[in-house]
Amino acid sequence: MSRPTPLSGFPEWLPRQRAVELHVLDRLRRTFELYGFASLETRAVEPMDQLLRKGETSKEVYVLRRLQEVAQGADAGLGLHFDLTVPFARFVLENAGRLHFPFRRYQIQKVWRGERPQEGRYREFLQADIDVVDRDALPFHYEVELPLVIGDALGGLPLGQEAGTLPVVIQVNNRKVCEGFYRGLGLTDTEAALRAVDKLDKIGPAKVAGLLTATAGATDAQARACLALAEISSADGSFVDRVRALRVVDPLLDEGLAELAQVMEAAAAHAPGLCRAELKIARGLDYYTGTVYETQLRGYERFGSICSGGRYDNLASAGADRYPGVGLSIGVTRMLGLLFGAGALTASREVPTAVLVALADEGARGACQRTAAALRGRGIATEVAPSAAKFGRQIRFAQRRGIPFVWFPGADGEPDTVKDIRSGAQDAADAATWQPPAADLRPEVLAP
Numbered sequence: 001m002s003r004p005t006p007l008s009g010f011p012e013w014l015p016r017q018r019a020v021e022l023h024v025l026d027r028l029r030r031t032f033e034l035y036g037f038a039s040l041e042t043r044a045v046e047p048m049d050q051l052l053r054k055g056e057t058s059k060e061v062y063v064l065r066r067l068q069e070v071a072q073g074a075d076a077g078l079g080l081h082f083d084l085t086v087p088f089a090r091f092v093l094e095n096a097g098r099l100h101f102p103f104r105r106y107q108i109q110k111v112w113r114g115e116r117p118q119e120g121r122y123r124e125f126l127q128a129d130i131d132v133v134d135r136d137a138l139p140f141h142y143e144v145e146l147p148l149v150i151g152d153a154l155g156g157l158p159l160g161q162e163a164g165t166l167p168v169v170i171q172v173n174n175r176k177v178c179e180g181f182y183r184g185l186g187l188t189d190t191e192a193a194l195r196a197v198d199k200l201d202k203i204g205p206a207k208v209a210g211l212l213t214a215t216a217g218a219t220d221a222q223a224r225a226c227l228a229l230a231e232i233s234s235a236d237g238s239f240v241d242r243v244r245a246l247r248v249v250d251p252l253l254d255e256g257l258a259e260l261a262q263v264m265e266a267a268a269a270h271a272p273g274l275c276r277a278e279l280k281i282a283r284g285l286d287y288y289t290g291t292v293y294e295t296q297l298r299g300y301e302r303f304g305s306i307c308s309g310g311r312y313d314n315l316a317s318a319g320a321d322r323y324p325g326v327g328l329s330i331g332v333t334r335m336l337g338l339l340f341g342a343g344a345l346t347a348s349r350e351v352p353t354a355v356l357v358a359l360a361d362e363g364a365r366g367a368c369q370r371t372a373a374a375l376r377g378r379g380i381a382t383e384v385a386p387s388a389a390k391f392g393r394q395i396r397f398a399q400r401r402g403i404p405f406v407w408f409p410g411a412d413g414e415p416d417t418v419k420d421i422r423s424g425a426q427d428a429a430d431a432a433t434w435q436p437p438a439a440d441l442r443p444e445v446l447a448p
Contacts, residue, residue: 020340035130045078049077084111088327133325135322166274168295172281178193283308283310288312293328359387374432375431418434
């Protein structure tokens with residue numbers, strides 16, 4: 001068999017990287033559950049007509065084929081989901097009679113998207129989503145709460161930032177601010193204006209001005225005013241006065257400014273520096289109706305958002321049944337791919353093993369296995385040396401894998417000893433009572 005070549009866009013992490021990923025997932029899971037979010041997992045496939053509801057193109061969807069043949073009948077219309085929002089909306093509609101509202105869910109799951117692979121962009125990747133949905137009406141305070149959850153979940157990443165500085169910044173806007181401002185200017189196609197402004201970072205202000213004229217019917221003066229609004233950025237509530245200075249008036253604009261100010265005030269009290277008002281953030285997808293969020297990693301801003309979302313009122317709806325919600329989605333694989341590529345995160349060792357039990361000869365393997373079982377029974381990851389080599393070789397075996405301790409069974413009635421192979425300290429130990437330092441019990445995530 002010839003040497004296989006990697007598939008572009010389908011990442012496979014090495015053991016140390018996988019240890020980091022598991023650490024991050026555990027932190028996300030713990031944080032979400034501390035805030036009362038229930039775990040959910042949905043099926044991997046959805047009907048194509050549901051997957052394309054958000055305006056995605058069929059070229060981005062992996063279509064399901066049975067046994068590599070062109071599918072007929074029901075399977076012809078199935079595709080792998082490319083995010084977790086559409087499956088969650090479908091799940092809520094199907095199970096509304098069995099859910100208690102407001103319903104808080106988190107979902108950590110693989111998704112697939114047929115886009116061009118590049119750094120931080122993959123065809124198969126892991127997302128971690130949180131949403132709160134309610135029946136008929138959703139109180140605004142959930143829009144205030146969600147960025148605080150993300151701040152707690154990602155705030156502990158050891159990325160080597162300055163003391164007291166969070167590793168992420170959540171850029172926040174409110175669609176009511178933009179739509180109200182455009183209405184106040186006299187623009188009637190506010191959705192076209194939002195989609196144009198959403199391209200600002202990609203194509204620049206001159207081309208956005210052209211789009212506003214061509215697609216939203218804006219005059220040159222109206223396009224300049226839209227760009228002036230998009231230029232406003234603030235780490236505090238000063239954005240309100242700057243918007244007022246543009247002399248545009250509309251009730252929806254007033255409502256959006258008041259809501260955005262609440263989000264900023266709560267974030268500043270919870271974690272100073274977590275949120276920043278960025279009035280260019282539009283989230284061009286049509287279903288967003290209130291607060292919108294985009295999250296950047298400090299030092300990696302050029303790669304764009306690693307966590308985004310917002311308020312929606314009509315995504316989970318069927319007939320007279322409406323389930324408005326607000327949600328945020330973390331691109332876990334995207335974030336980790338950027339950090340791994342920069343060598344910014346690693347694990348203290350490539351295996352979970354904290355203790356290697358040294359083997360004097362094969363006849364002692366049974367006794368060594370019993371020692372290992374005693375340590376495992378108390379939650380200490382332990383393995384027995386693979387062969388009865390010289391102890392120096394067994395220590396090197398542990399060193400190469402980052403295993404911090406080697407356990408030496410006592411001979412001729414002598415007590416067992418355990419050696420910290422980093423410091424060289426070696427002490428008598430009992431498998432029923434010995435405990436490694438908490439920092440050595442599991443691999444730690446480090447900034448090299």
